[in-house]
Amino acid sequence: MTDDPRSDEEIRVNRLVRIGEAPRNRRELVTKLVWVVPWLVFLASPFHDLLTGHDSAAVTAAGAAGLAAFVVIYLTIVFRNMGRPFSTATVICLVAVLEVLAVVLGATLGGDWLGLFVYVSVCCGITFPIRLAHWCIPVNTAALLLVGLVAGQEDAWGLFLVVLMVGYSMSGVRQLINTTVELRKARATVAQLAANEERLRMARDLHDLLGHSLSLITLKSELAGRMLPDHPEQAARQVTDIEQVSRQALVDVREAVTGYRRARLADELVGTQVALTAAGVTPRFPAGPDLTGVPEESESALAWALREAVTNVVRHSGARRCTVELLRRQTLDGPVLELTVEDDGSGGSGDGPGNGLTGLTERLAAAGGTLEAGRSASGFRLVARVPADRPAHVGSGA
Numbered sequence: 001m002t003d004d005p006r007s008d009e010e011i012r013v014n015r016l017v018r019i020g021e022a023p024r025n026r027r028e029l030v031t032k033l034v035w036v037v038p039w040l041v042f043l044a045s046p047f048h049d050l051l052t053g054h055d056s057a058a059v060t061a062a063g064a065a066g067l068a069a070f071v072v073i074y075l076t077i078v079f080r081n082m083g084r085p086f087s088t089a090t091v092i093c094l095v096a097v098l099e100v101l102a103v104v105l106g107a108t109l110g111g112d113w114l115g116l117f118v119y120v121s122v123c124c125g126i127t128f129p130i131r132l133a134h135w136c137i138p139v140n141t142a143a144l145l146l147v148g149l150v151a152g153q154e155d156a157w158g159l160f161l162v163v164l165m166v167g168y169s170m171s172g173v174r175q176l177i178n179t180t181v182e183l184r185k186a187r188a189t190v191a192q193l194a195a196n197e198e199r200l201r202m203a204r205d206l207h208d209l210l211g212h213s214l215s216l217i218t219l220k221s222e223l224a225g226r227m228l229p230d231h232p233e234q235a236a237r238q239v240t241d242i243e244q245v246s247r248q249a250l251v252d253v254r255e256a257v258t259g260y261r262r263a264r265l266a267d268e269l270v271g272t273q274v275a276l277t278a279a280g281v282t283p284r285f286p287a288g289p290d291l292t293g294v295p296e297e298s299e300s301a302l303a304w305a306l307r308e309a310v311t312n313v314v315r316h317s318g319a320r321r322c323t324v325e326l327l328r329r330q331t332l333d334g335p336v337l338e339l340t341v342e343d344d345g346s347g348g349s350g351d352g353p354g355n356g357l358t359g360l361t362e363r364l365a366a367a368g369g370t371l372e373a374g375r376s377a378s379g380f381r382l383v384a385r386v387p388a389d390r391p392a393h394v395g396s397g398a
Contacts, residue, residue: 042115043071046105049112061110074119081127091127098123099140106147112161117144121163125170133174137167137296204304204359211356212275212311213249217242219278219314241278265291265326267304272310272324279314281322281343288326294337298386301367302326302339305384308356309341317345317380335388336369344366344379360384 010107046067050060073094080086107263111258117140126134141164148157220238269285276283291299306324313322322343329338361371369386 040071042118043067045112045115046056046109049109055109056395059109062114063105066101066105066229070098070105070116070119073101074123075100077123077127085127088129091123095120095123095127095136099143102319103143103147106144106149111148114144114148117141117147117159117163118166121167122170124166124315125172126174130171130175133167133171137164137171140167200362204363207359209247212271212307213245213252215315216245216275216278217249219275220245223278241274254378265299265303265306268306269324272306275310275314276322281313281319284321284323286323286325289328289337291337293368294388295390296368297367298337301364301369301386302337302384304363305339305360305371305382306341308360309382309384312356312382313341313345315342317343319343319345319379333387336385337388340381342376342379342381346379 016353046063049055050064050067055063076087077091077094085091098116098120100118102113105113105116120140121137124133124140128136128140141160144159144163145157220242224235224238224242227238273283273285310322313319322341325340325342327340328336329336357371357373364371364384364386367386369384372383373387374381
């Protein structure tokens with residue numbers, strides 16, 4: 001037997017009857033009927049009155065026709081409201097017809113027919129806008145009392161609270177249904193946003209990973225090609241480095257796909273020196289601060305910033321020197337780590353920020369940091385800042 005790939009929660013939700021939606025199959029239709037049919041209990045009195053036969057044949061026929069029309073209109077409103085409801089204007093007209101039928105039948109045929117006002121309240125509660133329903137339900141209740149008073153039926157007072165409370169209860173149920181539908185839509189929207197965010201993360205990670213690694217592989221391949229005729233041993237070392245870089249790139253891509261990769265600043269500093277040296281750029285790395293206690297997200301964001309900056313230096317700048325400096329500074333917002341990458345090159349050929357800098361800005365912003373990038377007096381300068389400490393939690397006052 002094969003396992004169902006869906007989660008237990010998804011299977012359970014799919015088995016439930018969807019509130020506020022049309023039935024999807026016969027089982028759901030039967031379930032909804034089970035909820036609707038018991039409400040027809042208030043029709044027992046009118047049916048009993050028709051069957052007793054104490055009225056003339058004409059009155060009985062007219063009463064049966066009125067009751068049949070009332071039931072058909074009521075069930076039509078209720079079942080259409082489960083799926084594709086009528087427009088508000090159409091519903092108001094149909095409920096007005098129900099109200100007229102309830103008044104006429106109740107006033108002419110006696111107290112056994114006053115239960116029809118319950119169904120009018122139900123329709124008001126489940127179909128009218130909330131503000132309109134809160135006005136129409138008391139009006140319907142007042143019509144019940146007025147018909148009972150005119151017909152001399154004391155039974156109207158027994159139905160007073162039923163008609164009033166049923167209407168407001170249905171109004172509350174409708175609000176609950178609307179909230180449930182909105183929550184279902186919100187959950188679908190959140191799931192879509194999460195999927196979009198994951199795709200964006202994958203795009204950023206793959207761009208940063210492959211851009212850096214492929215640039216290094218290209219440089220070392222060019223070096224190996226130039227060394228092959230006269231220096232085969234050195235070319236062989238370059239080929240060995242290419243193999244190591246490609247294997248590491250494969251590992252990084254796999255980790256990025258599974259979502260477990262976290263860039264480390266120390267590793268990126270080592271890789272940066274290798275990449276700059278291979279590109280013929282002289283690296284300068286002043287001693288940096290201790291990274292103990294730095295939040296993981298801050299360190300990871302700076303590592304990605306360093307990788308992207310050095311990749312741009314190697315691929316676009318044509319620089320001869322590159323300085324990488326990491327400082328801890330105290331600001332009004334608290335301690336920050338500041339990474340500066342400055343070269344003496346042209347800064348690239350693009351007129352605006354590329355995909356790498358755009359993704360890097362988003363990555364730093366997610367970690368609470370900022371990015372500055374632009375031309376300097378000697379070349380191009382990138383400055384990335386992230387919080388050096390975790391934000392303090394606000395405690396309760398003593």
